[in-house]
Amino acid sequence: MPEGHSIHRLARDHAAWFVGHTIGARSPQGRFDEGAARLNGARVRAVEAYGKHLVYRVDDDVLHVHLGLFGKFRGWRLPAPAPRPNVRLALTGPDREVQLVGPMVCELVDEDAIAALLGRLGPDPLRPDSDPDRAFAALRATRRPIGAALLDQAVLAGLGNVYRAELLHLAGVWPGLPSSALPRERFDQLWADAARLLEVGVRLGRIVTVPQSLSGVAPSRAGRGDRHLVYGRRSCRVCGGAVARPVIAGRVCFACPVCQPVAET
DNA sequence: ATAATATGGTGAT
DNA sequence: TCACCCTATTATC
Numbered sequence: 583m584p585e586g587h588s589i590h591r592l593a594r595d596h597a598a599w600f601v602g603h604t605i606g607a608r609s610p611q612g613r614f615d616e617g618a619a620r621l622n623g624a625r626v627r628a629v630e631a632y633g634k635h636l637v638y639r640v641d642d643d644v645l646h647v648h649l650g651l652f653g654k655f656r657g658w659r660l661p662a663p664a665p666r667p668n669v670r671l672a673l674t675g676p677d678r679e680v681q682l683v684g685p686m687v688c689e690l691v692d693e694d695a696i697a698a699l700l701g702r703l704g705p706d707p708l709r710p711d712s713d714p715d716r717a718f719a720a721l722r723a724t725r726r727p728i729g730a731a732l733l734d735q736a737v738l739a740g741l742g743n744v745y746r747a748e749l750l751h752l753a754g755v756w757p758g759l760p761s762s763a764l765p766r767e768r769f770d771q772l773w774a775d776a777a778r779l780l781e782v783g784v785r786l787g788r789i790v791t792v793p794q795s796l797s798g799v800a801p802s803r804a805g806r807g808d809r810h811l812v813y814g815r816r817s818c819r820v821c822g823g824a825v826a827r828p829v830i831a832g833r834v835c836f837a838c839p840v841c842q843p844v845a846e847t
Numbered sequence: 848a849t850a851a852t853a854t855g856g857t858g859a860t
Numbered sequence: 861t862c863a864c865c866c867t868a869t870t871a872t873c
Contacts, residue, residue, distance in 0.1 A: 650855050651866075653866075
């Protein structure tokens with residue numbers, strides 16, 4: 583689940599449930615006992631997402647969470663079930679509790695550390711202050727394949743393997759194209775699609791890139807097997823041709839050779 | 848019951 | 861480029 587849309591959705595929900603309130607915190611797993619003790623009884627000032635990073639400002643501390651591939655938050659209206667022993671962190675507000683399992687990162691840091699971390703991120707299409715020109719400049723500055731550059735969070739923050747495949751398909755660009763060769767108009771479309779589809783992802787809680795004009799149903803009603811154009815598919819949702827699976831940046835990238843003809847030069 | 852897999856990222860080589 | 865870390869779900873014996 584966790585590409586940028588999931589993280590922004592969590593930030594939105596957790597902000598609504600916890601900001602302005604004093605929270606209870608504990609670490610049933612025990613691996614975050616010290617942090618939970620500091621958070622327990624503290625007041626949440628803000629919850630924000632930057633790319634795939636979640637940042638909670640709690641009193642004078644900063645809680646930094648990165649879900650990685652396996653991390654999950656589950657949430658309940660109180661009363662919540664007793665946390666299983668693998669829950670790294672449970673946060674309880676006035677009427678909600680969330681439980682975090684399997685995160686790659688769950689740490690308390692200070693403002694300097696979080697500023698340094700966030701300073702290494704490229705622009706996040708979901709944040710209003712983000713500057714697409716920065717991402718374009720970064721893309722033009724490397725000869726790595728565009729399919730590799732799009733997963734680099736220092737280039738553009740928030741995309742994962744699903745959005746990479748889907749956005750390149752929509753742009754008609756083969757993932758092996760050298761990043762520096764990406765035409766500006768293709769980038770502009772890619773950025774606009776990224777912002778639009780990440781927003782859809784936040785709203786629906788899942789990635790849906792198949793337009794209603796193609797499927798005949800609203801994205802919110804798209805069935806399990808009909809949410810993606812190429813990702814996870816054997817045949818292209820648009821042309822029906824066989825989907826290729828080149829490995830780029832160490833991960834399988836789904837792509838349609840027919841619909842994505844802007845090829846390696 | 849066990850294995851393979853997954854939407855991520857780091858650090859060593 | 862590879863090994864490795866974290867967990868849950870699905871597929872396969």
